[in-house]
Amino acid sequence: MADYRLETSWRPIEGGFGRLNFTLFNLSSEPLSGFLLAYTSETRVADKHVCDGGSLKRQVAHFHEVRPPEGLSVPPGGHWQFTVEGLTREPKHVTSGVKSAYLTLGDGRHLPVGFGDLLLEGRNGGAAPPLLPPGRAEEPYSLLPWPLALGLKAGELPVVLYPAERTRPEAVKTLSLVLSLHQRLYPAENVPFSLCAAEGGRAIRFVTESSIAAFAYELRFTAHEIVLSSADAAGLHYGLISLAQLMHGARTDREHFRFPSFGTIADQPRYNWRGCHLDVARQFYSVADVLRLLDILAWNKLNIFHWHLTDDEAWRLEIKTYPQLTETGARRGPDEALVPQLGDGAETRSGHYAQEDVRRIVAHAASLHIEVVPEIDIPGHSTATLLSLTGLVDGQEAPDSYRAVQGYPNNALNPAVEFTYEFLGKVFDEMVTLFPGEYFHIGGDEVASGAWLSSPLCTALMEREKIAGTAELQSYFLKRIKTMLSERGKKLAGWNEVSHGGGVDRDGTLLMAWEKPAVGIELAQQGYDVVMTPGQAYYLDMAQAEAWSEPGASWAGHAPPEHTYAYEAEGELPDALREKMLGVQACIWTENFLSRAYFNRLVFPRLPAVAEAAWTPLERKDWDRFAAIVRMWPVL
Template sequence: MKSFLLMVLCLVWFSNAGAQPNIIPKPTQMLVAKGEWTLGNKTKIGAPADDKWTKVAEILSGQISKASGYSLKTVKGKGNITFKISSDVTLGEEGYRLLVTPKGVTIQAQTAKGAFYGVQSLLQLLPAEIFSPAVVSNIKWTVPYVTIKDVPRYQYRGLMLDVCRHFMPLEFVKKYIDLIALHKQNQFHWHLTDDQGWRIEIKKYPELTAIGSKRKETMKGAYKDQKYDGTPYGGFYTQEEIKEVLKYAEERFINVIPEIEMPGHALAALAAYPKLGNNPDKIYQVGTKWGVFDDVFMPREETLKFLEDVLTEVIDLFPSKYIHVGGDECPKVQWKESRFAQDLIKKENLKDEHGLQSYVIKRIDKFITSKGRRMIGWDEILEGGLSPNATVMSWRGTEGGITAAKELHDVVMTPGDFVYLDHYQADEKTQPIAFPSFTNLAETYSYDPTPKELSAEEAKHILGVQGNVWTEYMKTPAYVEYMVFPRAIAIAETGWTSADQKDFADFSKRLEMHKKRLDYLGVNYFGAPGNDKFEYVWPAKK
């Protein structure tokens, strides 16, 4: 401990001597001294005798070996790079200390998860070539002398991916998870069912994927044009494939939250099982256009049993504390016209159709709670009265989040104006087609997830922030990457770094170096060289 304090004093003395490292998200505390430590072929990585800590060491060793060609050994205990279990309670579950001295590198954390985030910072202290997928010669692998103490601002730091409008291959989902991990985010929200496709295998209901995962064609161009490509489209993940993703995410300390939409956005399920809708004799078709459909689940006991069966398989697959049920954009037209729905409203003494939606959500919340999990949904679940155990994702601005937090419900902030990454990010005339709204990098970075209207006690219920990625216009992984990055990196810094340390000019400077890392990682970010890998004509408009 004394040697550590001595080194801190030395680093304070030299704190203005070296250039500030370009770490994203920006660490809580960082001091830089003159000099640098050099990693070599004989470097050893020491870790505690614990499987999770050993896995973190192996991830670090694997990345270094891939780029440098060095065969680094992982040992128990002390090495040139050493992981240590810390007793510092101020680090919490996800914080870490990173110390680089002439003797080597030390990463201290209370948990392997915190150590993993220390690894992300260590990799960013090395030359950008460390992210190369192949060996890079003639590089001196140096790390500046630094001391870092780093603790995240929020416990929930997420990124969502819609695979219903356009299906994304398994390897891309893993790459997406890698990029979430690189930026110290800890939640992957996987949007798996919607009107345009059911993407998760449910063994009890095989028609969900046999029928519900396929649509006869897809919209092309702008929504207002109402044009279609005439090409059948489909895809889904087997439960074995989902297990593969979950294991991959777990090794990177990322929780995967499944989303199963209800009671709206149900058309793909109704195409497979018409009896779940308002008109069992109707021939439903999986949605071929974007937007919201009037066809929703009819809340009969049979339908609720179906939803519970689906959620049972989902809960058995996903270890996530949270199970997302959507709850958004549920038109009430069919419920208003349904004798059954109106009788149920009277029977349950509900106020109106909004109360009926709340009735469905509360039933599902009770079921999810009985399984030891927590329900999370979009802010429409506030309508008709919020279910007692619900966590709210506030997407229609911040009002839903404020209302929920004032009622002492947990909230994840996801307001469209700031963190919806399907919006245009530059002049529409120069861009591939996107959702007709505008959110650039500076606006995304400017967002503060904790509303000033909340008291200190209410503010504790703001769990964090999430970026949302709806793929109506994103047909390919390259298109997703172009729309998501670097705006998702700004969201990551918002989730990790305290508000008083955020500075867009400083972030932009660090981002320029970070883009070199993204280049080595093969990310097709906005502004990258040769980033015109899209099906649409580039530019979209003349």
């Protein structure tokens, strides 16, 4: 138990974003004096603020360090209280408060401080509604995403499914891979498949049928066998996952779900891009966690893993040419170059993926028909990079001459520093050996208004190239990056701001519309390929209800699972532009995910909801059926 505890509350006030009240309790047996209190919170203190009972000594983005009044001594059992007015935004949810806290004593020691929820004063926080109804499955088959066409009659549950005699080795191997997937996801459940014939089981006969579309499959159930037809390995894989799902539901909930005895399933995905993004910069996830998430994506028939490997808070990918990127940029702590953020306390936290880790993850994804799209977020969101390699900084640029929306000063790679391109070229050279997929994601989002304008090197570049302003500077930078990627056989993917300032060549460029749905239509009209990932529906860190007690972020409002499920990404997209929309993607931003419990509460069941939107046509979706099935689905 910590010897110190910090309690916080927030009260709305007229004409501002309210008042935060902090109370530090000394639960130790010694008086506390000569200390600093540090805490991290997404509810940031603004430059213009009033701190009563203390003073803000230092702030870096979400990190705040507060000095008590001169000579203050907190006796054992006593407390120190201070308030802050002048915030950058109004807190909306219980998780808008403190995410970590510690004390720094006069001798340099750092001591942990316990903390609780952000309490609400002077207002009713509302009641959180149920997020998932009991559900109702009129057709008793547990398939998620729901297939394109289905006509089945229920029968007896077989003991196990097995390959028919003389099944070709590739089909047996795929069956074994899906069997292993099921065992990893449901280790306490009986297996759905056996490689050997078994009494009481049913045989699967595999047929290669060239007339079936790519990624599609057909299942035909007869009295004696199940016929699985497909044209390619992916279709075979998805068909076997459907059989495993049918077995799982019929065993898990025998009252509501059955296994088919007769009939057919004809199925294929609605979109080719069915993605899930994971931010590992804000919170680090172990190799085992990433492998588990890939298994969950495969079970939900998602086929893209967008791996957000760098941000202001950390650089997570080993680059052998520049070991400083992970030696410095993957460590946050009180005595590190990167100060604590978003849940970091008195102890240094670190984590990165060695290249061997990456190869293992990419190979595992490939075995599940998932492509890994790595993201190196540039030119903004680069604090960890710039602190690791100081040669990337224009030394003549005034510090704190601009700030990103998250509060980081001067956090963008400088387009006029030639070392920037040498550095990124060597990073890309190593990444090409690790990631065989089609796309590299380069971020391109949230470069601060006014970035680089006080850099003498950029001023000279703008005069030389006839460039005006930050957006055109970013376009200049990203055009060079696109050329570098093309030389290495890769296509550029990025967030929707890549289109700003003139954007980049549309050919071979994929942009993700995140700010609002209308942005995706605008990008398609400009000629870009588009993936829809709007924060209002597909950002899985958003709170799921308006109530104060619900955890999560709030900038895009709140997104109940039913809203995420029902959301139609195509929206008002004209028919003529449909071919520009490649698909949809869920995004897991991890600022709020301080525990596995929070991760699972926010990500599920919304991730399977996006998966069904990515696979199942609108007219085949059914919220009540989804709710009945998804409660049996795996979580991290």
